[in-house]
Amino acid sequence: MKKFLALAMIAGFIYNCGDKKNGLLLPFFFLGSQHTATGGLPGNSGSPGVVFVPGDGSGNPVTPPADNTNNSGGSTSTPSDSNSNSGSGNSNSGSSGNSGSSNDSNSGSSSSPSDTASNSGNSSDESSNSNSSSNSGSENNTASNGSSNNENSGSSSDNTNTGSDSNSGSSSNNSGSGSNDSSGTPTVAVVVVEDPKGDSTFNYNTTINIPLNLTVLDKKSNVVAGATVLVYDENNNILFQGVSDSSGKVTGTLTVPTSVGNVTIDISIGGESITQYISLESVLGINRTIRYEINLPASQVADTDGDGIPDDTDIYPNDATRSTEVAYPAEGVFTVAYEDSYPSAGDADLNDYVIQFKNEEDLNSSGKIVRLRGTYQHVAKGAGYRHQLFIKLPVDVGASITYKLTQADGKVEVATNTVSVSAANLKSGYQIFDDSNKTIRGQNVHPGDVFKAGFIATVEIVFNAPVERAKLGSFPYDLYAYVINTKQEIHFPGSYKNNNGTDKYLDSTGFPWAILVPGAWKYPYERYDIRKDSESGYSEFNLWVSSGGKEYKTWYYDVTNESKVFPVPSDSTLLGYLFLSVKKFAIFYALGLVIAGGIAVYFLRKKQSLVV
Ligand SMILES: [Ca+2]
Numbered sequence: 001m002k003k004f005l006a007l008a009m010i011a012g013f014i015y016n017c018g019d020k021k022n023g024l025l026l027p028f029f030f031l032g033s034q035h036t037a038t039g040g041l042p043g044n045s046g047s048p049g050v051v052f053v054p055g056d057g058s059g060n061p062v063t064p065p066a067d068n069t070n071n072s073g074g075s076t077s078t079p080s081d082s083n084s085n086s087g088s089g090n091s092n093s094g095s096s097g098n099s100g101s102s103n104d105s106n107s108g109s110s111s112s113p114s115d116t117a118s119n120s121g122n123s124s125d126e127s128s129n130s131n132s133s134s135n136s137g138s139e140n141n142t143a144s145n146g147s148s149n150n151e152n153s154g155s156s157s158d159n160t161n162t163g164s165d166s167n168s169g170s171s172s173n174n175s176g177s178g179s180n181d182s183s184g185t186p187t188v189a190v191v192v193v194e195d196p197k198g199d200s201t202f203n204y205n206t207t208i209n210i211p212l213n214l215t216v217l218d219k220k221s222n223v224v225a226g227a228t229v230l231v232y233d234e235n236n237n238i239l240f241q242g243v244s245d246s247s248g249k250v251t252g253t254l255t256v257p258t259s260v261g262n263v264t265i266d267i268s269i270g271g272e273s274i275t276q277y278i279s280l281e282s283v284l285g286i287n288r289t290i291r292y293e294i295n296l297p298a299s300q301v302a303d304t305d306g307d308g309i310p311d312d313t314d315i316y317p318n319d320a321t322r323s324t325e326v327a328y329p330a331e332g333v334f335t336v337a338y339e340d341s342y343p344s345a346g347d348a349d350l351n352d353y354v355i356q357f358k359n360e361e362d363l364n365s366s367g368k369i370v371r372l373r374g375t376y377q378h379v380a381k382g383a384g385y386r387h388q389l390f391i392k393l394p395v396d397v398g399a400s401i402t403y404k405l406t407q408a409d410g411k412v413e414v415a416t417n418t419v420s421v422s423a424a425n426l427k428s429g430y431q432i433f434d435d436s437n438k439t440i441r442g443q444n445v446h447p448g449d450v451f452k453a454g455f456i457a458t459v460e461i462v463f464n465a466p467v468e469r470a471k472l473g474s475f476p477y478d479l480y481a482y483v484i485n486t487k488q489e490i491h492f493p494g495s496y497k498n499n500n501g502t503d504k505y506l507d508s509t510g511f512p513w514a515i516l517v518p519g520a521w522k523y524p525y526e527r528y529d530i531r532k533d534s535e536s537g538y539s540e541f542n543l544w545v546s547s548g549g550k551e552y553k554t555w556y557y558d559v560t561n562e563s564k565v566f567p568v569p570s571d572s573t574l575l576g577y578l579f580l581s582v583k584k585f586a587i588f589y590a591l592g593l594v595i596a597g598g599i600a601v602y603f604l605r606k607k608q609s610l611v612v
């Protein structure tokens, strides 16, 4: 990753130099620099010309409550005033200001990023006024108003569209340029943001799943199919890729460590690309309607396999069944640690049965999962019980599964073989490791133990038909331990309930029997309770718990007492194994300037490529 960043910085430097004469800025947000404040919504910014407005829950910009009154009064606003106002409201005013091309200005594009910002608060009275005035008379108004959001806001986008409709023929560029005056940046797209926010349930989770629901519309409010959507984290690791369907919709789930602060969404159509940067603070989902305010390019981009994903972002450019790969984690491994005394509360040494692993999914262009791969290594057995490792996948289709088991040094225990399994088999649980007495040669939990890496299982599940995220579940899926001695299954919290409604896998004190930790985690020595200050190697653990997961989100990286934790090698056998078997590079690519309709859009992109 360091190399990658260095490369990106060099590329950026070169690019910046090349364009300096134009006085253009490049958004190297992923390097940690601050984002361009193009949004009026906190936590949102984007590439030039992308405007963010709050939504009313139905994909339209929200209607400020006070507007009606003001509207009726009408008119205090001068054209210029309205411009400064809300993206929506002002669009109208913009029209008035823009002599001649009235409708164009309506297109909402009028608002410059800064404008939106000022509006978003509420106020926007003037805008509303201007809105009504300028719109008045036009049949379009009524139409838009019909949808209950009278005034500006809702109207704004509605107006926009209708406006442009009536205007049709008179160039999209107008709207952009006309409205722009103040900032000089034409509006390329208005993003209606309806992201659910709040506090997610804390159950010792170190990752969060964030549903993604996007709708892409053109400037006439028609849905746009075939828009490519790419989502990545602050280190440019791909989280999701998909293409909008015939309803203009893109759906998926982003799975990220809770410590990830921002994600980036790129949407590309015919080579035209816009970017959104989203702070994940309190974000429970990403629900957005992207309304383009420009004419979309009709140019075709190369798509060799015809799956809708252009070659330059298609990880499998010659395979129409797959278009991207998402890895969990993008680099390195996760660790799962089980307490094996269920249903009795454990001693919280979190080392009874410990596995390092990572997963990869291949998605098709609809965002459905086509294949699921996993590599698992047994790394500790701090217990007298014997365990097995399983995964349950509640899908409705069968699959063919290719499996291999080796010792840590690569010596084959079970040769590569492929079997067909039914949906019922997957639902009841597929065995990854047999008896934990046989998959590791040492316990790896006592002071002075020389670490002896355990067996490695590699699994590739090729589903008989693509499966939806809602069916499959998200990483780490339902990965569980079966304790042979007690005949008990041990799952992550959050998925199973007791008869009284409490979580089946949280004990009476609210502590889990399974915990997922990013990295090759240094779990506690045998019988050292991670919760007790005198025994814990992680003084931030209790602080993390007491904050409900909001603070000390990376407690697991911060060993505060080395004498309390097992020195698990950070360059684990599994990492070496992964590196040799599936070597991947994240390549920073497609740094470019796209000119469409006189509007310049800068975009950064990342492409992963497979080097097998
Ligand atoms: Ca393709």
Ligand SMILES: [Ca+2]
Pocket: 305, 307, 309, 314, 315, 316, 317, 318, 319, 320, 321, 322, 323
């Ligand atoms: Ca493909």
Ligand SMILES: [Ca+2]
Pocket: 339, 340, 346, 347, 348, 349, 350, 351, 352
């Ligand atoms: Ca234990």
Ligand SMILES: [Ca+2]
Pocket: 349, 350, 351, 352, 382, 383, 526, 527
């Ligand atoms: Ca133990």
